[in-house]
Structures are given as C-alpha cells and as structure tokens.
Amino acid sequence: MSTPLPTQGVSAAAATGAAAPDRPRGDWAHGLDALTRQDPEIAGLLLAEADRQARGLQLIAAENFTSPAVLAALGSPLANKYAEGYPGARHHGGCEVVDLAERTAVERAKALFGAEHANVQPHSGSSAVLAAYAALLRPGDTVLAMALPQGGHLTHGSPANFSGRWFDFVGYGVRRDTGLIDYDQVRALAGEHRPQAIVCGSISYPRHPDYAAFRDIADDVGAYLIADAAHPIGLIAGGAAPSPVPYADVVCATTHKVLRGPRGGLILCRAALAGRVDRAVFPFTQGGAQMHTVAAKAVAFGEAATxxxxxxxxxxxxxxxxxxxxxxxxxxxxxxxxxxxxxxxxxxxxxxxxxxxxxxxxxxxxxxxxxxxxxxxxxxxxxxxxxxxxxxxxxxxxxxxxxxxxxxxxxxxxxxxxxxxxxxxxxxxxxxxxxxx
CATH class of the missing domain: 3.90.1150.10 (Aspartate Aminotransferase, domain 1)
Structure with a gap:
C-alpha cells in the first residue's frame, strides 16, 4: 500500500518518479515530458500535487477535478495570445482565432443557462462580482447581502475586501429555529435601508435560495438583484438546482467548483445590461483576457451540456x-x-x-x-x-x-x-x- 507524500520538503527526484506504476498521471500528464526535461523541480511538484489529490478524500466544497480536455486547453498555445477587448474589437492584431474561441464560449454559456448575454472573461468569481458592482453601483451605494457570519462571501461586504470599503453593506441572516434564510428580515431590511442592489448567494448555505422572493423584494424597493451563484452554477447547468437567470439582473459565477471547468469567473445578465457589464470587465476592472482559460471554459460548457x-x-x-x-x-x-x-x-x-x-x-x-x-x-x-x-x-x-x-x-x-x-x-x-x- 502506497504512503502519502509529505506536504513539505518534496524533492524533485522523489516526486517525479516516472517509473512508479501507481502514479496517477493519466491523460493530463502526456505533455509533462518537456517540462521534466526543462525543469524537473517544477515537474516534480506537479506530480507531487497529483499524488496528493489522488491519495486522499478531496471534500473541499469549492474544488473539483477538471477533465483532461479542459487541462489540454489550459496548456495550449492560446496562453501566448494578448487579446484586450472583445471579439471583433481587440486592441491587438492576430486575434481571429481567439475571437472564435471566445464567441464559442459565450454562445455555449448563453445556451447552457438560457441567458441573454454572457461575459466569459472574468479571472475569478470575485472578479465577476467586482465587475457586477462596477456595472450597477457607485461608491457609497447601499447593498443588502447575506452577512458574513451567516455565510456571506468576502465580496459581500467584508471590511478587508473592496466591497466593504467601497459600499455600505447591510447584512441579512438565517432563522435560529431552521437555519433557513429569513425572508421576512430581508424584506424588512430592504424597506428600511432602500439598497441600490440586493445580493443573494453564500459560500456555506446548503439550501436553494428563493430567487422569486428575492426578485419580489428587489422590485418593491427598486433595487437591482445580483445572484452570486459561484457554488450552485454547476448544479444549475445540470438541472439539479433552480436557476437565478430568469429572476436576477446579473448572475455572477465561477467556472470551477461543480461546473468542473478551469478556475475562472462568469457573468450572465440581461441584454439591456450587456454593454455596462462588458465595460465593467474590460477596461474598468481587468486587462487582457486569458484566452487559454476562455477556451477551457468553452470546453467545460460543452461538457456541461451533455x-x-x-x-x-x-x-x-x-x-x-x-x-x-x-x-x-x-x-x-x-x-x-x-x-x-x-x-x-x-x-x-x-x-x-x-x-x-x-x-x-x-x-x-x-x-x-x-x-x-x-x-x-x-x-x-x-x-x-x-x-x-x-x-x-x-x-x-x-x-x-x-x-x-x-x-x-x-x-x-x-x-x-x-x-x-x-x-x-x-x-x-x-x-x-x-x-x-
């Protein structure tokens, strides 16, 4: 029986071990030979991490295993391409191929989630939320979101995060008797504070939000509704969770977690907000898109449609x-x-x-x-x-x-x-x- 690798002090020679018959290399590592020749130290660390993932129970809720096809796209020559802007309107030449990759990712995302518009460029879930706020809000605006001690994310008003420094967050919570979102409290706080936006989403709430109830409350106070669906988006793609797309003005998500794609972000929104969202991603909050990651997102969206x-x-x-x-x-x-x-x-x-x-x-x-x-x-x-x-x-x-x-x-x-x-x-x-x- 094999023994687990230590988490520190892994030598390149010990970690590489290409002859080990039980090393979980598989299809993802077919391109590892060049790295092993060029930089055996880093190659060894990659294999050490593969061992770590394969020799324990990986129960972190935000993690998953991508397919070899997603990994292949991440390690492709698209990593070489600078592509500031959007398809057909780049600030760099030679983007005709990556334009097709991004258009494919966008169309697949729109079809998968039934969305009017998709932006596949955000580098992370937090980047997607930042862009959503930038598209809809101004510094100092009031936002109603799940309180951090109740399960909210850092981007939902943490004083250590841009959200808590730039906006005035009010937190709602869950009921003591059931642990479920207290929609009466959400409605009361919305009426009291009249927020410009309401955020529904959490990092640790294990139940489905009532998106229709959030929409009704947002309409009552004239607020935008932002759904932070970083965790459930993969379940939504597979029809195993209700979708916020028909209810929210903007949906922010990640493409890893249950969706099983590359680490990155995604924004879905109504067509009327497409221009504001796109400008909030580029040029307001990000520079050039990571085109290898965009292509890998397209692969993941294709896989999720099966x-x-x-x-x-x-x-x-x-x-x-x-x-x-x-x-x-x-x-x-x-x-x-x-x-x-x-x-x-x-x-x-x-x-x-x-x-x-x-x-x-x-x-x-x-x-x-x-x-x-x-x-x-x-x-x-x-x-x-x-x-x-x-x-x-x-x-x-x-x-x-x-x-x-x-x-x-x-x-x-x-x-x-x-x-x-x-x-x-x-x-x-x-x-x-x-x-x-």
Missing amino acids: PAFTAYAHQVVANARLLAAALAAEGVAVTTGGTDTHIVTGDVSALALDAVTARARLAAAGIVLDICGLPHGTAHGLRLGTAAVTTQGMREPEMARIAVLLGAALRGDGPDGGPRAAVTELVRAFPPYPAHI
Whole structure:
C-alpha cells in the first residue's frame, strides 16, 4: 500500500518518479515530458500535487477535478495570445482565432443557462462580482447581502475586501429555529435601508435560495438583484438546482467548483445590461483576457451540456444528501438538517472538538475539507462538498463509508489514532485521473 507524500520538503527526484506504476498521471500528464526535461523541480511538484489529490478524500466544497480536455486547453498555445477587448474589437492584431474561441464560449454559456448575454472573461468569481458592482453601483451605494457570519462571501461586504470599503453593506441572516434564510428580515431590511442592489448567494448555505422572493423584494424597493451563484452554477447547468437567470439582473459565477471547468469567473445578465457589464470587465476592472482559460471554459460548457453531466449533477446532490444523513449519525450536527446542494456544513462541538482541531485530525487521516463560520455567533463548523468525489465515480455506498471514516478520524479511532489506511484503500479504487479516461 502506497504512503502519502509529505506536504513539505518534496524533492524533485522523489516526486517525479516516472517509473512508479501507481502514479496517477493519466491523460493530463502526456505533455509533462518537456517540462521534466526543462525543469524537473517544477515537474516534480506537479506530480507531487497529483499524488496528493489522488491519495486522499478531496471534500473541499469549492474544488473539483477538471477533465483532461479542459487541462489540454489550459496548456495550449492560446496562453501566448494578448487579446484586450472583445471579439471583433481587440486592441491587438492576430486575434481571429481567439475571437472564435471566445464567441464559442459565450454562445455555449448563453445556451447552457438560457441567458441573454454572457461575459466569459472574468479571472475569478470575485472578479465577476467586482465587475457586477462596477456595472450597477457607485461608491457609497447601499447593498443588502447575506452577512458574513451567516455565510456571506468576502465580496459581500467584508471590511478587508473592496466591497466593504467601497459600499455600505447591510447584512441579512438565517432563522435560529431552521437555519433557513429569513425572508421576512430581508424584506424588512430592504424597506428600511432602500439598497441600490440586493445580493443573494453564500459560500456555506446548503439550501436553494428563493430567487422569486428575492426578485419580489428587489422590485418593491427598486433595487437591482445580483445572484452570486459561484457554488450552485454547476448544479444549475445540470438541472439539479433552480436557476437565478430568469429572476436576477446579473448572475455572477465561477467556472470551477461543480461546473468542473478551469478556475475562472462568469457573468450572465440581461441584454439591456450587456454593454455596462462588458465595460465593467474590460477596461474598468481587468486587462487582457486569458484566452487559454476562455477556451477551457468553452470546453467545460460543452461538457456541461451533455446528458452525462446532467446525471453527474444529480448524483452530486444525492451523494451530499446521503453524506449529510450519515454524518448526523456520526454525531455531527448538520446545519438546516440536511442539504439541497453539494454542500454539507456541520457543528462538531457535540464531539468535544473545535473545528480547527477537527480539521487537523481529518487531514491526518487524508480527509481534506474546510471550516466555516456557523450562524448566530456559534462556534465554527466543518464545510464539505461532494463534487470532486462524485467526479471520481463515488456514489451513495461510498458516501456512507466516508461518513464512517470521518467519524472515526474525529474520535481518534483506529491504528495510530486514525483511519488513514482505510481512506487510502477507498480512494485507490477511484483515481481522479486513471491511465485511460
């Protein structure tokens, strides 16, 4: 049985190990030979990271495994091309090919999500939100969004972020009795503060927002509605979650996470706002588009339009629901009593643990996840997701097994105080990049 690589001090010689028969290289690494010859140190680190991903349970809710096709686009000659501007209106010559790549990505995104307009250039989800604010707001405007302690993102008003410094944010939260969004509070705060925009979206809320209710509240106070759908956008693409597109003025998203594309951002909006959104991305907040990433987004949108991805998205949700129930049986207090999405959050205080200690115990067992704030000033909890393990082919039986392993790691059961060997045995049966995809 193979042993996990250390997280620090990985030498190039030890990490490269091309002869190792169990190294999870697969199709993604066919172009690695040139890098190995030119820079074996970095090549070794790439392989070390591939090993790390393949030898543990990757349960971070914001992560996934892209396809070899997406990775191929990311490593393509499109990385060489400067392409400030938009197709047909670039500030550089020689853009006839990348224009086609961007037009393809835009058309695929519009078709996939039923949107009137799409901008595929944002470098990240935060960049997409920044551009949405720039398109609709002015510094000092009031914005209503989920409060950070309740599950809001940094771009929803953190004082450490541009959002909290440039705009006046008011935070709404969730009900104490159910953990669900308190729409009465949202309506009352909107009436009191008359925000220029309302943001619906979260990094740790495991239920579907009621986009129609948010639209109604926004209309009542004359506010724009911005949906930050960074987490559910992949489920939306696969028909496993409701879409904000018919309700929101602007939808911001990421193209990684459940969507399983390259790391990057996406904006969908109404046609009437297309010009404002495009100008807010370029030239206001960004320079040249990363055309290799734009092409990789097009690949991901194409993959997401297939029946196989629809089945995948529904399996992600089925896996999360099973995992939530099984974790509750292990003593983890699952917030809202379950999940509608790929996200599960839970409180481990009943196990006499704090979240930081719990995460460290899980990491020692090869189980990688995050911690997050829990609503109403309670302790931090665990946040995990099922997107990556579902991509690996795991289903409900494996979710039940994962919950048992997670419980054992939290309690310190097993040899040497944890189930590391059992985790390794499980993940070896589901390599993220097998030799033949």
